[in-house]
Amino acid sequence: MAKLTYDAHGRLLFTKEMKEEYTLLMPQMLPVTFSMMKRLLELEGYKVELLDTTHRGIIETGLKYVHNDTCYPALLVIGQLIEAINSGKYDTNKIALFMSQTGGGCRASNYIHLLRKALQKAGLQHIPVISLNLSGMEKNPGFSINLRLVRRLVPAMVYGDLIVHLANQCRPYEVERGATDALAAVWTERLVAGFAKNRGRSKREMRVIMAQIAAEFAAIELSGEQKTRIGVVGEIYVKFAPLGNNNLEDFLLSEGCEPVVPGLTDFMLFKIDNRIEDINLYGGSWLKKKLCQVFLWYVAGLQQCMIDAVKTQPKFHGLASFAEIKAGVKGYLGYGNKMGEGWLLTGEMIELIHSGVTNIVCTQPFGCLPNHVSGKGMIRKLKDDFPASNIVTIDYDPGATRINQENRIKLMLASAGRGV
């Protein structure tokens, strides 16, 4: 066990010594992207373990250590981490926990603090917690996000979105079962190997590689008629994580549908954009705004490479850019609506409807505050403006049963089949 050092406010730090000895435990959210992230962190010299556990014990542990009214993602993520620590698989003196943290008025920004409280309650306060965030909160001597890491993580996220976008369009139709996932796995390997040699990061390289990815996915042999495309939007964790949404994508596949899941890149762009809009609405530093604009431009540029790459294969449905989604939300919400998924959630639904995906599952943790407004609150107007839209909102919660959720989704699918 490394020596424990604390910052001025008593927060346990992740030290350089720990970096050498400790393994970072990291909760799963978006399998393709997060497995690349894990590998990229390993390239920086960290030992990382991505937690793929899914059993009921995670929820039980979460209920035990987290206030039961806290949102479901916090309960799951913290439950998953503590359950892993208690599993006996790891030396509890040689692990640290790794969690992403968003800033902002949603309670999600408090997950990391709730995790520390839970550790305390479990008598595990000697385990350091590392926050991964873009806001410069909680610095640690043994963990830093350097430019090289950023220039790997951001492209990896965009590659991840591309692979997920293409794979979702192949998987329901693949002739050889498993071909899609196999190709996705091959590409994550290749991409990580490339990053290790600092390749695949520039826009020029990305254009080439992404077109190649699109071509290889296009080559997967597909069959059958077009299935009903079902959009999945919502709170970021329950939208993506199979643990959070009771394997929603598998359920949709089993019902003979094609899931359409907007990616992570837009969420990141949204969070950067919030900073710019904040300054527009309330005033603030010119320099900060400029820096954010530069970062936004960089990420949006990478996203454009992805959009272009998808276009090279006409058999695939295309993608809208962040700017297009943002333009679409006018008349619904203001750009100051930034807590949680804010206006992006509504924007994604509008974009899905525009692109012909009128059947949508809007997922959220039970009692999700921002989604009262940007999710449930917007559905009536969407229905008025787009009578063809067919949106069902599903709450996820430790007590909500799958049968209840599936019955409501089935109702939505029944309407979809009828072509409302």
Place this chain on the structure above:
Amino acid sequence: MAIKIGIDIGSTTVKVVLLDDNNTLLYRSYTRHYSKVREVAAEQLRVVADRLRGQDVVPLITGSAGLGVSKASEVAFVQEVFATAAAVNTYIPDTDAVIELGGEDAKIIFFGGTLEERMNGSCAGGTGSFIDQMATLLDVSALELNELALRHEKIYPIASRCGVFAKSDIQPLLNQGGRKEDIAASIFQAVVDQTVGGLTQGRELTGKIVFLGGPLTFLQGLRDRFVETLELDAEHAVFPENADCFAAIGAALCTGGVEAMPFGELLRRLEEAADESGLTDTLPPLFAKKADVEAFQARHAKATPEPVDANAYRGDAYLGIDAGSTTTKMALITPDGGILYSYYGSNKGNPVTILLAELRNLYAFCGDRITIRASAVTGYGEDLIKSAFSIDLGLVETIAHYRAARHFNPDVDFIIDIGGQDMKCFKIRNGAVDSILLNEACSSGCGSFIETFSKALGHDIADFSQLGLLDQTPTNLGSRCTVFMNSSVKQAQKEGAGVESISAGLSLSVVKNAIYKVIRAASADDLGKHIVVQGGTFLNDAVLRGFEQEIGREVTRPTIAGLMGAYGAALSARDMTGETGRLLDAAALGNFSHTARPSVCNACTNRCSLTINTFDGDRRFISGNRCSVPLGGAKGGEPNLMRYKYEKIRVMTGKGAGDGSRGKIGIPLGLNMYENLPFWFEFFTKLNFEVVLSPESTRALYQKGQRSIPSDTVCYPAKMLHGHVEHLIDAGVDTIFYPCMAYNFDEGKGDNHYNCPVVAYYPELLRVNMSRLQQVRYIDAYFGLHRPKDLERIAGAFFAAEFGVPARETAAAIRAGYAAYERFRQEARDEADRYIQYAREHGKRILVVAGRPYHIDPEINHGLDELIGSYGLVLVTEDSIDHLVPKAKRKILNQWTYHARMYDAARYVATQPDMQLLQLVSFGCGLDAISTDEMRDILEATGKLYTQIKIDDISNLGTVKIRIRSLIAAADALDGKVML
């Protein structure tokens, strides 16, 4: 041609219909399945076997529990709303909307224009099971409930969102003597409100409406409520024949495209499916073998009161009564604690009648052998019973339970009592109650809940709990509220779990709910070393065993676990000083009479629903009141800063110091406006606008806007706003100002200064959900009060563009607004100082109510501040004392302005011996999941009590009273004012 078969397997019933080619109904059946989903479905088909043997049939399954059967039997499935729509289109083609209530689902289908279907969310209880549960509570069948409702005189407001809430509204009505007829009708009205309010979500329910489903077929009283509420005439309210089987009929109609099969084949598939059982989620068994059960029972038999020969005893005795929420308990003890006589029974919705009979029995038993020296009463019905029978002493339940627990284990340091309706846990430190935890309305997975399930599954409660003891695969049902539990049970049934496993699972759910949700304990040491468990629910060995298993420690369960409240009351009666022996004597009981009459108090805007009880023609007891005015007390009471602030805010309407020449600005008083109105009022009147403030919140105002609420789980303060805006539009205001406020004032106290997402963006939700807002100029722009200088510039540009106000004028008005806001805050602080000084001069306790600014709205706090005053407490608010401590870093991200105030107020209270704190939390406030734990930590770290009250649209203050009285009693004990 093949016969069409529709099979609708719902949450509680199975419906089977047969249709011929012409869609003529050949046969129909409607049967409760008591969780034997697959068996009953197959059985129902066998009934028609003779008729169909050898024929081809086309079957289709529908219904919420039908999905599993469909998968297992490979018979096609159609979603039930879809099936219902098909049936309605065929038989009643000009329908505008369908309202269908089932066992656990409530649905509305809108026809005409675009077809839209709505189903209740996972947190919505206004359904058949809810009615069953409520009927159980009144000790009648659902049909008897209906009979009662037809004879009602008045309707009480009952929370409609969820069964659990409704229950906590109904219980006190019963205990306070409300008429069953009125309560029955009120229950039906609650279902109507839930359906109309919760499911229409902004779409009007007009035209021809078809009512379907079992409850609406069988319950005339429920139909009446719907027809009356929706103002329908006979032509527009359609109650079709076979309304209980419509989904099944629809399924049969949808069989086009389904492959025909011989009837025998269908039967075979269903029968084979019926044998399948695939349980995925089970828990370890309670006991492995019978011998373990016996050893366990022997161990617990030891904690028992002193033996006494009750039939031979002569001398003094003391009577304790516990008038609980669902049961009434009575204990008569000897001076050393032996039990002479006891009673435990359901209060059957009328505790007075039950007790009258029991007291008569008691006097017969006592004869001239035993003299009742003193009597005491505790529990929900305390006030009523005390007044009815002239009991000497009334005491708060927590204290009664501690008295009793201490009798069995003098070292007791933790008590958990799970009764029918509520759960109480308290820690004991240095011989005093140190911290009290009560379950919230939303987590009451208590005793009556197991009872309701056992009845629904066709068992007596005693057998039902025994069933689970030796089950080897208890079903994991989760640990949330009853409503969720219903669907967990449904899922388990679907997966083929037996009654034994469900029984054990339910018991374990109660235990987990208690430990993790109410107590929030992670280990046994969080509880204590000497744990006493009590309450009727712990007489259930499965619950007791589950509890010991879960915490990994043996506990004391007295054999009289169900009587502990009464026993503790009797002990208190024994020890009381002062006048005793006032209990009505046998002769007085002989002539006892009781009438209860509903009434409404008109003394203030709370308009409390009163029940006026009259005993023996001359003694009166009034219940349902918040303050003492209806009892003849004076208005005013103790100093109350919530009232002070509210009155100051309410007058911020009109032209102020300006001339109103720029026109009228309507402002809805809700959420952020409770904090910001002093700013905006000054701002607008300075610019010569006239401010039109929306009226005081009332239940009626809420209902006025209820139909446009899109999310039924958002907090009540947010829902209120729909009514406020409706009112402003009605009042003819052409400009409504309700800005988005992502940020609050920057008070420099925390890591940031946000508002919560609902406060921040609710204006945008109103814009798109209230179509009438298109008739007015609605301003929901973003303003940042946290950056005063930038605001002058940004608002300057905004008001120049919008109203042509010169920027310089706007800037000056902004500055005046800040000054006015500061003045308002300072005056409240000064007022609080005076109150505190007054309290100290008069030796009164000070209660700091910590919540959010909008909690001062009397409709939101339900007059709780008045209630606090009636207990002699001086009330100040968190924002009047938070400036008294310096800023300090918290372990959580302290980024909301209101939270920062609460944390600082708690830190200040922690330093003041004569101050206590009460935190108000709105149901559905996700942020308070963070703040409540932090507040508790701050207070308990310094040995202070933490008390929380969760409020919603329920107006019953019963649980609030218990909390406040417990708080006072515990604080008194800590101060050594009262020896327990």
